[in-house]
Amino acid sequence: MNFKKVALASVMGLVLAASAQAADQGHGKVTFTGSIIDAPCSINPDSIDQTVNLGQVSNVALKASGNTGTSVPRNFEIKLENCDTTTLKSVKTTFxxxxxxxxxxxxxxxxxxxxxxxxxxxxxx
Structure with missing residues (x-):
């Protein structure tokens, strides 16, 4: 009978320990950023901050055709959304x-x- 009480106490201890650990089932953090701008279009979040990797360009490529050579072009896009339809075709960018x-x-x-x-x-x- 004493053994049953010890076993029951052990099982109860494990159940209490498991429920105490289950109380914190993970946590995290969500941060929202953005701004309201006075513009005819919104810029898609994937387009806001970009890095265009031009690679390591050989000086030989740039010396071609009498110092007017070019490297391989690298494409990038600025995606717009929620545009005012009256200005959509006349949107301009400035670098x-x-x-x-x-x-x-x-x-x-x-x-x-x-x-x-x-x-x-x-x-x-």
Missing amino acids: TGAEGVTDGSLGITGTAKGASIILTNGDGE
């Missing part, structure tokens, strides 16, 4: 940064000289 070597190009940082980033449309213009 800012240091002025590059060629008119309308963006400058680069680092030790390289005479190179720029040139943005083109899907047709390469």
Whole structure:
């Protein structure tokens, strides 16, 4: 009989310990960010902050055709949503940064000289 009381007390102890551990069934944190802007379109969250990896470009590629060579173009998109239909076809983007070597190009940082980033449309213009 004494053995049954010890066994029952042990089982009750395990049940209490299991229920105490079950009280915290995981936890986490959700953070919401964003802003309200005065613009004809919203920018899709996947498009807001992007990094375009240009890779390691050989100086030989840039010296082609009398110092007007180019590297392999790298595509990126800025996805818009909830656009005002009256302005949808006339939305324009502006890229800012240091002025590059060629008119309308963006400058680069680092030790390289005479190179720029040139943005083109899907047709390469």
